[in-house]
Structure formats: structure tokens, C-alpha cells
Amino acid sequence: MRELARVGNRCVILTSDSNQLARVPSLTQSVLVQEVEGMTLCWIRTMKYSVAKSMRRILSWLDFEFRLWRMPKSSLPKPDAIVVSSLSLLTILNGFWLRRKYRCRLVLEIRDIWPLTITEEGGFSRWNPLVLGLGMIERLGYRHADEVVGTMPNLGEHVRNVLGYARTVHCIPMGVDEASLAEASPLSQEYIDAYLPEGKFIVAHAGTIGITNALDVFMECAQSFQHHPDICFVIVGDGDLRAGYQQKYAHVRNLIFAPRVPKQQVQSVLSRCSLLYFSVHPSKVWRYGQSLNKVIDYMLAGKPVVASYTGYPSMIDEADCGCYVPAGDAEALRREILRYAAMPVDQRQAVGQKGRDWVLQHRRYPVLAARYLDILFPVER
Template sequence: MNILIINHYAGSPEMGMEFRPYYLAREWAKLGIEVTVIAASYSHLRSKNPECEDISVQMIDGIRYVFLKTPPYLGNGLGRVRNIFAYVRKLRHRADGFARQYCPDAVISSSTYLLDWRPAVKIARLSGAKTCFEIHDIWPLTLQVMGGLSEKNPAMRFLQKREDEILRQADSIVSILPFADIHIKERGVTDFNYHHIPNGIDPEEIPAEPLPEKHMSVLSELKAQGKFILLYAGGHAVSNALEPFIDAEGELDDRFAVVLTGGGAQKEQLMKRAGESGNPRIVFLDSVAKNQVPALLDTADALFLGAKKSPLYRFGVGMNKLFDYMLAAKPIINAVEAPGNPVSLAGCGICVPAEDPAAIAAAARELASMDESSRRKMGELGREYVLEHHNYETLAKRFLEALE
């Protein structure tokens, strides 16, 4: 069997996010399946982008990566739009050649923004392959809800027509969101082949490096002071709802320290907010490498996950950091209002209302009042759950069933 994944942002452990295409493809390659990933040469998600003239082919852990040259960009302005159109244009122009050269049995369209679908269909028709549409964020609904764009906006109307076309044409639809099928039905589609295949973890990945010296020094000092460390690791964006996490520290006593590790557009604003509070128990640290994340999480007494309230979350969420948290076997304070919550299903933490500092503080006090053995048992429930339900070896096999 040959599988072709079309994912603009596909990465690898060496290049950085996004990781899902890599882990699925690696598991398929282990089963003797030939996998080709077609990606853009530049993505803001990667920490390292490949060198590329016009087209570049690389073998990474048994996976063939085909990179199409696209211009770099900053932010979400016209530069990113040009990057997207450059990728889609080259994908469309090379569709005949990709079909002949790679002879896929299944073509997966997985770039979120919908525009790679028609080139995917063309490749599939030329090679006699089945098509699969993979939903990450629901477009254009996400742009309307999070970006405040009107559904009457010409761009939104165009994308909505494209989404409706895809939902009706795809041989199968896969989503990381547990209840994306509700949205599909709301679009008036009744006959579709839907599969929920969430994000996952690789339990064989062992951290190759300890924490940077600065991180270790700061966290060791907090431990030496006897602090109960509440830690967040990940992007600092509006959607992560970190202001209530910072504000919660104001309702806690001197036993607690709040640590935020990572970077993002909102970090400077969050640091200013923390500085204005005058609370020395709120600490900001830089991002760490992927293979240092387990060591980072291991320093915490409890982990925080938040998100703003949003009607989008009625379809569920698929946050990668949650599964890293669960694998770390630490109790989690989950301030995300969404159905099908793994923290609740596993019993590995405390779920609180989104954007509620008082509730976050109350959950922190409850966890701190537990003995260490009880917290360890709670954390282990998360690890057991994620190993059983979110192991990429298992998820890859489920995905194959969706393609049949």
C-alpha cells in the first residue's frame, strides 16, 4: 500500500512541529507501507526548515518527504497568504507527476486551510486512490469565531463552499476532534464516513538531554524553598488563557509558585501583567527542546492546561501538550470546557471552569492538600490512559482502517 500525505506544515523531531504526520507515517512505514509526505519548505511552526531550491526530496526515518519551495513569512499577514498560495500552486502543477511517481492508494489532505483539497483529488483520480480529509481546526468556522470574521465576508463564503464540497466528496473524514461529526451534520451532510483519531504520544521517545542550566537552577531553588510548583509548558497565546493562571497565584499563599515555560505572541504582555502584580512567585522561563520536555514536566507538582471559552470547543479539543502532561504522570488542573475531556475520562486531575482564577486556585489547594502518594496515583492514571488510548502505534492502525 502507498499513502500520500499532503500537509503544508509537516515536520519531524529534528525540524519541529507539526509532529502528527511524522509519527503516523513512521508507524505505517514499520508495517511496510510506502509513505510520502508533501510539505512546504517553510513553516512558522518548525524550529528548523529544510534547504530547498524548487523541490527537495529527503528520507527521514523511512518516510519520503517532498518539500515544495515556498517563501518565508512572519505572522498571519499577506506573507503567510503568499506562502500558502505558492504551496498550493506548485502542488496543483505537479499533481500529474506526483500521481505517476508515487502511485498512491490513499491521498490524505491535511493542511487545515482547505485549499490543498482539489490538488489532492486530482492526484487521487489519476492514480485511482481513495481520498481522506483530515480535520484539525474547523475552517472557516474557526476564522469566524476566533478571528471575528463575518460569514458574509467573501473569503469566508469561498472557504465555506470549499468545505461543503470536501465534506461531500471525501471517501473518509478523520478528525482529531471527538465530535467534529456534529459539525459535518450541521453542514447538511448525512452520508459520510467519519473516524475520530486523536493526537498521540510516542512512549519510546526518551529525553536525550537534561534541562538547560538556567531552568534547572530556577526550578531547583523553588524546590529548595519548599514551593508547590504549578507549571505550564507550551505556547503563550490568547487561546491558552494564561491570564487566569497568573491571577490565580494572587489567591494562593506562599507555598505555591506559578511557572510558565515557553514563548509566543502574548508572553511579553503576560510578563507585564505578572510584574504589575508584584508577585515574585510567578516565574517565566524560555522554551525547551522537545526532548527536554519530560525533564521539565518532572519538576512540577501539578500541571496547568487552559483555554478560552469558545463555542468551537463543543466539538472537543486535541491539544498535544495534554498528552505530554499525561505521559509525565503528574496531576493536571484542566481549565478547558470541552466534551470528551481525557483528564476527566482518566481521572488524572481536577477539571475547573475556563478562565476562572478562583477555581484554579481552589484546585491547586486541593492538590497540595493531598499526600504525595495520592498525587502520584492520580498522575499514573493519566499515564496509563494515554498509553492505552493515544499510542501512535495503535492510532496508526486505526487510521489505516479508516482508509480502507
Template sequence: MNILLVNHYAGSTRHGMEFRPFYLAREWVRAGHNVQIVAASYSHVRTIQPKLNDVALSENVEGIDYHWYNTPVYKGNGIGRVKNMLSFMWALWCDAKRLALEIKPDVVIASSTYPMDIWPVRRIAKFSGAKLVYEVHDLWPLSPMELGGMSRWHPFIVWVQMAEDYAYRCADKVISILPKTKEYMCARGMAPEKFAYVPNGVDEEEWAEPIDMPEDAKDCLRILRNKNLPLVGYAGTHGLANALDVLLDASTHLKGRAELVLVGNGPERNALLQRVASEGLSNVTMLPAIPKKSIPRFLDAIDIAYIGWHPNPLYRFGISPNKLMDYMMAGKPIVHSVSAGNDPVADAACGFTVPPSDPRAIAEAVLKMVEMPKEERDFLGSKGREFILGKRIYSVLAKQFLEQI
């Protein structure tokens, strides 16, 4: 089968996030399919941008053909990002016939976070007679409306809503990363039989051959270990949505009982560092980001993993965070602070779920784990790993994806 996957923000192990398109595509290639990923040359989530000397670049990454369109650099979520989107979509629209004739896709997947790529992607599908799949990562325009407070009558929101409704109507299949979206999608015009759920997962190979953490991170964790207190860890982006401010609030209830260590970068990191210093949060250590392939080593070094969310009605459609999959793959018992349409921690019985934005509840869950015999904590963690290996590794998810088409 020839598969064309369009994802504006697609990355790879060479470029960084986002990884899902790469992991799925690599499994499809290994299964004997031909896969072309089309993406923009600049993405705010990518660590390394491809180097283009012209309007486009083609290269091969682990058997996957990538085609990058030259798009402008931007910062934040303003007009610069919109120009970047428009540039990518226009290049894709203009190149639709060539892509259809050269790749001859059997399946074309529109997979960017925003839905507006459905228009040029459907054009490619029409030229090639391919099946059209719309993959939903986040619900746009609900995300910018409910998280960003944008009015439903804002011109950008109206434009996005037109694209989303069009995608539900015209796609042959709609595949959602979020489990509880079917009813909403049907209300926007999707036929119920089009819906399928394929969540995020874990690349098993990254866990087979992890790399060591940087020496400064290893030294820091060694010092913390010498305090003979359990380590509660967080690895990931330091943003508003990650509820790390609530974890810092919880730290005051854990002094002398547990050490907290946060690894990562993000827009809120400096503010969190200032809080740690100004409030004298002596049991909180913050380390900069480490390589993705070192995350298994970090998780090996901690006892309990934390993930949290602030209350938000958008989460009623479900969650599928990559860091949670990593925690479960590492076999760590998890404290999950959330209210959402689904809860993988509860599904796997691999930890404790507490209400969001409740530092005392977080602290009580941590202390409950601390007081458990180590064997019981290890058993909790093993349930998460068992869940991932059975249902959430990309070799399984890639096969499941194609079976839905």
C-alpha cells in the first residue's frame, strides 16, 4: 500500500517532536508499505528543523520518505503562526497533482493539529482516487476557544470551524487520538460508522537501548538518593497545562517525607524556579531537559511518577499524554491529578487518581504510596507496563490504524 501522511508538525528521531507520525510510518514501512510524510520546514515543537536551500526538500529517515515545504519561522500563536500555516497549505495545494501522480497513494491522511489541511489533502485524494483519512489530535476550534478564550465569532475560529465540519463530512474515516469524541463529531456532521479510536503509545525500541543521562543530572539524582527519601518525579514540558504549580503547592506537605525532582523545559520553568527559591521549597529540585532517549534512565531513578492537569471542560473528550505512556512503560506507580473523560491510570490500575488542582490530595496519594511496602509499589507499576505492552506500543497501534481504514 502507498500511504501519504500530511502532518504540518511531523518530526522524527532526527528532528524531535512530534513523534507519532514517525513511529506509525516506521511500523508501516516495516510491514512492507511505502510511506511519504509531508510536513512544514518550521515547527515550534521540533528540536532540529530540516535545512532547506530551496522551496522544498526530500530526504529519507529510516526508510520513510519526507518531503518538507519551506515555511516561515514564527513565535507564539499570533499572525506569524497563521502565515506559517497558510504557506504550508498553499504549497500543498499547488503540489497536489504532482504528489498524486508520483506517489499514487492508496490512502491519504490529513493529520495536522489544525483541520484546515483537509482542503489540500482532499484535493490530493481526488487526483489519486485514494481513501481520505482525517486524524484528530486536538479538537480545533474547541481547543483555542476553551483553552485560549477565543470567541466563536472570531474570524480565525469561524475559518477553523468550517474546516472541521468539512473534514467530518468528506473523510472516509475519522481516527481520533482522544477516546470520547464520537458524539461531538457526529453532532458536527460525521457519520457514526466513520469513527475509530487509535491512541498515542510508546516506541518499544527506545526502551530497549536507552542512553545515559547527562553527568550533572546523574550526580544530582545521586545526591538526592543519599537523603534516603522516596523520589517523586516529573519529566516533560513545564507549561501552564501541566499543573506543576500545584505539585509545588503539594511539596510543602511532603517536606521530610519525599523529594520532588522535575526534569524539562518550557514557558513556565523560570516562574517555577523563582517559586522554589522565594518560598524555600527545599525538597524540590528542577533539572533542565534531558535527551528523549535518556528518559527511561531518569524514570529508573525515581520511585513515584506525577502527572497533573488543571480542570478544563475540554478534557471531557479524553486525554492521551505521551509522558503518561512513558511512566507506565517504566513500570512506575503514578499519582494522576485529573478529571477527564478517560483515565489510563485507573484503567491499568497502576496508581492513584486524585482531583485536579488539589495539592493536599496529591500529597496524601504520594504518602500513601510511600507507606506501602516496596513490593506493593512495584506491583502497581508493573500493571502499567503490562497495559502498555499489551495495548499501547506502536507496532500494535500502527496495525490497528490500518485495520480501521
């Protein structure tokens, strides 16, 4: 939206203040309107929740939809196009109403495939009333939105499975934040000395340490390398499972738990590592591909990437900057780590550089915004 605004479009974002992934202002009224970087940003005060898997989260979604429907809109510009960006899928219902009201185009953007994610990874039955209800709304969105966009490259297959017929689905993946291209903030020498040992081959995972991050294989692999003093494993971040992992693997001397760092220091951490790692659980969700911010950050660091990932391949294979091993297979991961550790440094650097070059060519937001405009206004452009 920021890039669309930069090229002369009037952009308005309507969002909830219960968003846990953004810096949210404190609202004393029902709606707070801000002008930010050429955009109009409307925060809607919504019921808060603290636990992702809870009834209160569902109630928060419903509360947002009701308040969005009731919100006075006379001061907002008449839209030429509306993008409903999941999650939550419920907002497509407001989208249908707003499309009819303003006679504009409606785009459904999928960033997380629900309800598939909660049946595959959340333990919900496919017959759960919430799953059935979300499935009905998902079908309505796929069938009646003017365009469907996904951040994952193979969403079209999922849409075809849901509808029983194919329709055009566009991919606009996650991109490179221009701010991350600026010089990274340096780490303190104390942090470096404590968590990033010099002269070691460092295999690193940076990000949340939670259930969905599937880090058991990483831990098992680190344990199997205890007799390789030249190889160490570093986890940078925080999360629900960190304390449990630290206790369980306290005896593994080559496994280091480093504190999370501010976003502007992430590249400084990654630049001091040798091989970067991410993992997922085996799940049908990944059949449709991934576009993870973590992978963008890794590739931008110019380091090889190895992923425990069974699904539709993208990015890493396209750039030829690393490899995938089957999710859950610790022995396959071990073999790849040994291969990269034995690789000459200049060859390993060349592999990582291919990732950085590829992501800068294909994932800058000005490039993605131009593609998005072609979807929003196909006749005009």
C-alpha cells in the first residue's frame, strides 16, 4: 500500500487495533484516523485477545466486522477497488457489501489458508462448526470476488480443490522492505562474544520459538553434532517453547540460545552466521507454497539456506541459494549441514549471494506494487 501511494494512488487502510504484529496506538475513541507515509490509516477499536487459539479471538473477529460495518465512512474517499486481506476471512462479507455500495472491484487476498491451517496444524476437526462456517465463507470469497490473490505461489490448486473448478489466481508474495536495505544496526560486542563465537561454522535459526516453528529436528541435529567442535547451532529469538527447549537440551554445549534482537539488527546477526535454517511441520498447507518473511530476511543476508520443508518449492530453489530436506528428517538435515560445512568458503558465499541477488531483483515492493496495479485495474493499465 505504501508503494501504491508513492506512485500517486489514494490508499486507505482499515484495520483492527487488536493486531498483535503491528505497533498499535492507544485508542480512546472507536476509530482513530492517521495520515502515515501518504496513506490514510484507520484504526478500529476492537475486543482484544491474548491467546491465538481461543474463543475470545473469534469474538474479536466478529467485533471487528460489526464495528467496520457500523463505522461512518462519509469522510473516506469512494474506492475504485477494495482489497480484503485475510486473516480474518469474515471480512469478505463486509467486502461484498462495500463493493455493492460503491460499485467497485473486490480483491480477496489470502496470506494464510483458513480453515485448512487450523485443521492441519491446529488440531481442529473438519466437522467443527467453526471450520464448516469458515469453509462456507472461503468458498463464497473464491467464487464471487473479482480477483483472488495469494502470497503463496500454488494457491490456485487449493482454490480449484475448494470450488471444484479452476479460476485465475494471482501470486503477489511477501517482499523486501526497503528499510531493511539500509545499513544494519550493529550488535554490541558483548552480544557477539556471548552468542556468536568466532571461527565456528554457525547454523542459525532466527525468529519465534513456538509450536508452528517445528524446531525439534534442529535440536536433535545439534545434539548429534556434539563431537564436532567446529560446528555450533544458534537460535535467535523468543517464544512459548524456548524455556522448555533450554531445559531439555541444556547438556548440548554446541547449542546456543541467543536473545531476540530488534528488527534493524537482524541482518547484523545473520551476517555472522554460515548457514541459515527454517522448518515447518509436515502439512497439506505447504502443498500450496510459502512466502515467509523469514526466508526474505535469510536470502537478503546473502547466506545459504537449508529448510526442513515438504511442500511446493519456491524462492530457495528458484534462486539456487540452498536446499530443501524432508520435514522431520533430522538425518537429511545433518547430511546437508556437513556438505555446506565442507564447502570452500568462497563457494558457500557464492551460493548465498545468488539468494540476495534474486530477492532484490524479484521481491522489491515497487516491482510487486506494479504487478498489483495490473490486478486491481486491468483495463486501465
